[in-house]
Amino acid sequence: xxxxxxxxxxxxxxxxxxxxxxxxxxxxxxxxxxxxxxxxxxxxxxxxxxxxxxxxxxxxxxxxxxxxxxxxxxxxxxxxxxxxxxxxxxxxxxxxxxxxxxxxxxxxxxxxxxxxxxxxxxxxxxxxxxxxxxxxxxxxxxxxxxxxxxxxxxxxxxxxxxxx
Amino acid sequence: xxxxxxxxxxxxxxxxxxxxxxxxxxxxxxxxxxxxxxxxxxxxxxxxxxxxxxxxxxxxxxxxxxxxxxxxxxxxxxxxxxxxxxxxxxxxxxxxxxxxxxxxxxxxxxxxxxxxxxxxxxxxxxxxxxxxxxxxxxxxxxxxxxxxxxxxxxxxxxxxxxxxxxxxxxxxxxxxxxxxxxxxxxxxxxxxxxxxxxxxxxxxxxxxxxxxxxxxxxxxxxxxxxxxxxxxxxxxxxxxxxxxxxxxxxxxxxxxxxxxxxxxxxxxxxxxxxxxxxxxxxxxxxxxxxxxxxxxxxxxxxxxxxxxxxxxxxxxxxxxxxxxxxxxxxxxxxxxxxxxxxxxxxxxxxxxxxxxxxxxxxxxxxxxxxxxxxxxxxxxxxxxxxxxxxxxxxxxxxxxxxxxxxxxxxxxxxxxxxxxxxxxxxxxxxxxxxxxxxxxxxxxxxxxxxxxxxxxxxxxxxxxxxxxxxxxxxxxxxxxxxxxxxxxxxxxxxxxxxxxxxxxxxxxxxxxxxxxxxxxxxxxxxxxxxxxxxxxxxxxxxxxxxxxxxxxxxxxxxxxxxxx
Numbered sequence: 001x002x003x004x005x006x007x008x009x010x011x012x013x014x015x016x017x018x019x020x021x022x023x024x025x026x027x028x029x030x031x032x033x034x035x036x037x038x039x040x041x042x043x044x045x046x047x048x049x050x051x052x053x054x055x056x057x058x059x060x061x062x063x064x065x066x067x068x069x070x071x072x073x074x075x076x077x078x079x080x081x082x083x084x085x086x087x088x089x090x091x092x093x094x095x096x097x098x099x100x101x102x103x104x105x106x107x108x109x110x111x112x113x114x115x116x117x118x119x120x121x122x123x124x125x126x127x128x129x130x131x132x133x134x135x136x137x138x139x140x141x142x143x144x145x146x147x148x149x150x151x152x153x154x155x156x157x158x159x160x161x162x163x164x
Numbered sequence: 165x166x167x168x169x170x171x172x173x174x175x176x177x178x179x180x181x182x183x184x185x186x187x188x189x190x191x192x193x194x195x196x197x198x199x200x201x202x203x204x205x206x207x208x209x210x211x212x213x214x215x216x217x218x219x220x221x222x223x224x225x226x227x228x229x230x231x232x233x234x235x236x237x238x239x240x241x242x243x244x245x246x247x248x249x250x251x252x253x254x255x256x257x258x259x260x261x262x263x264x265x266x267x268x269x270x271x272x273x274x275x276x277x278x279x280x281x282x283x284x285x286x287x288x289x290x291x292x293x294x295x296x297x298x299x300x301x302x303x304x305x306x307x308x309x310x311x312x313x314x315x316x317x318x319x320x321x322x323x324x325x326x327x328x329x330x331x332x333x334x335x336x337x338x339x340x341x342x343x344x345x346x347x348x349x350x351x352x353x354x355x356x357x358x359x360x361x362x363x364x365x366x367x368x369x370x371x372x373x374x375x376x377x378x379x380x381x382x383x384x385x386x387x388x389x390x391x392x393x394x395x396x397x398x399x400x401x402x403x404x405x406x407x408x409x410x411x412x413x414x415x416x417x418x419x420x421x422x423x424x425x426x427x428x429x430x431x432x433x434x435x436x437x438x439x440x441x442x443x444x445x446x447x448x449x450x451x452x453x454x455x456x457x458x459x460x461x462x463x464x465x466x467x468x469x470x471x472x473x474x475x476x477x478x479x480x481x482x483x484x485x486x487x488x489x490x491x492x493x494x495x496x497x498x499x500x501x502x503x504x505x506x507x508x509x510x511x512x513x514x515x516x517x518x519x520x521x522x523x524x525x526x527x528x529x530x531x532x533x534x535x536x537x538x539x540x541x542x543x544x545x546x547x548x549x550x551x552x553x554x555x556x557x558x559x560x561x562x563x564x565x566x567x568x569x570x571x572x573x574x575x576x577x578x579x580x581x582x583x584x585x586x587x588x589x590x591x592x593x594x595x596x597x598x599x600x601x602x603x604x605x606x607x608x609x610x611x612x613x614x615x616x617x618x619x620x621x622x623x624x625x626x627x628x629x630x631x632x633x634x635x636x637x638x639x640x641x642x643x644x645x646x647x648x649x650x651x652x653x654x655x656x657x658x659x660x661x662x663x664x665x666x667x668x669x670x671x672x673x674x675x676x677x678x679x680x681x682x683x684x685x686x687x688x689x690x691x692x693x694x695x696x697x698x699x700x701x702x703x704x705x706x707x708x709x710x711x712x713x714x715x716x717x718x719x720x721x722x723x724x725x726x727x728x
Contacts, residue, residue: 009345010345013294014282014286014294017283017286018286021286021287025287055472055476058472059469059473062468062469063469065468065469066467066468066469068290068291068311068343068345068346069345070345071344071345164344
């Protein structure tokens, strides 16, 4: 099953490599991983998407908790949560009617065109992974030059929060 | 007080109560060695190879409970130390390893003797640090000792660039430390402890399985009291030997791959297993599907990640072993618990039947020296009271099976990583911590050659270690597996061109004794231990065909063992 593990950790050099190293050393898989400082710059928040049986996820959370730099963590899948991913996608706009078609699609998906040249558009899109996948499918014959996705960021719904 | 980084290090170590450090100098740590030269509170032991420094410090910690301290230079100094760091990590030994590093402005430049020490050691340390600012040094060192010695102990590496050791900062020994990201749980959950005690009280065939955690937490007294209250059999892992007295009637020996028949059968048939400070290692469980199939399992461990990692348990208790054991004893006493003699008797009569198989019996006819006999004789000659270090292989298992450890911290071996070359430097660490004690290193002709250069260190510091080399001319454990599972194809397990160990010992300035007949073993050992201030190398030529029994083959259950 897919799990989203949110980790609050000390914003120290090497903290990220400790997490990445743990996953490779123990053979766990990482689907995506994002990390950035929180409002308190001494803390980083990492969002890690992984898959595994209940036993493996239990080991993953225990092993992560064992890392000295990890302050607190939470498996967001255990409760209601919201997840979002950001995608920037650059497409060619050369074909007849391509520019209109892309604009229309972007609008349907509530995306924004954030960069324009005579031959390209760059679209910004946020949503869950399925929505971003769906947009790529919808582009159909429009040639994609470049795609960059941020990986999942997620937060629990309601008053529940991961903080110290 | 204004000090250089190097002086901060030496002041800090002494202020922290460190008496001995094991190390080897080099370019990146020259400022530190200069600071060492100018003080007299720390004693530095100069080894001949950095791996030996780590094993010596590790065994110093194992035999005293105090953290071992190592000082090595950058690059090859650090990489040579890695085996010892990994050894300590696998056995949860508190150790602080200071590695020198190239100056901060050269880090990442492929400078001379540069290696990413923090990166290389990351997977085999509890934690590590790179100190980039001299103002952080004292606090980082405090954290290193705190992390190494609390919770589930382990090695911590502190990498210090050369310029940081030269820079000057204010120093005050930090007395207290608090870390928001690291707060090991010490007290067990009272509800869980109650549940566990209930389970013990209603058990018909209870069994205690205890490991290195009991030794590390100095909990053997509490363990022994609990075992006596319950009246149940006790088995120890290789790491846990001495945690419960081997001479106690309730002790059924070691369990696992080379465990006794009675221990493994009791594990396979018990209805309640109390696992204490042990981690269900593959060498202990055999085929995990067949491990303790009838048992409800209580597991006490300071490390939550050790619980339900390999075997799903019924009552997990996270906490310090000593604390939890004491709480259990208190609860049992409050309940006025006395085991039902009839129920217990039934269990014990079954165990005695297994014990009657005498699985550790070995043939003694013939001239060739049986290694088991040599270990038993060592027990006799030392009154069972020596510190025994070992290397890795057959001799290690014979030492574990036949020495009979009655006290904790007397059996010093690399259980988790299985590091050949551990024994001799480990004996150095023990002897330095206990100058008056009898220290013997049980080894083989293969393992001893992996750190033989330390004979020179032993001379320099007058360490009167007794090396008991069970020399069978083979890498015995490899040969045994090749005999059993590879149709006697002895690929590279035969050691041709061995040195003359007697002459070798002599050339290092020690005493060498060759023993070739069964009848001479005891006399030679007595002679060796009479030489109180000399290192003696006993080269005992043992039966080359002897195997370690019993044995649970890989993939088999504990009750499917091969007996002799």
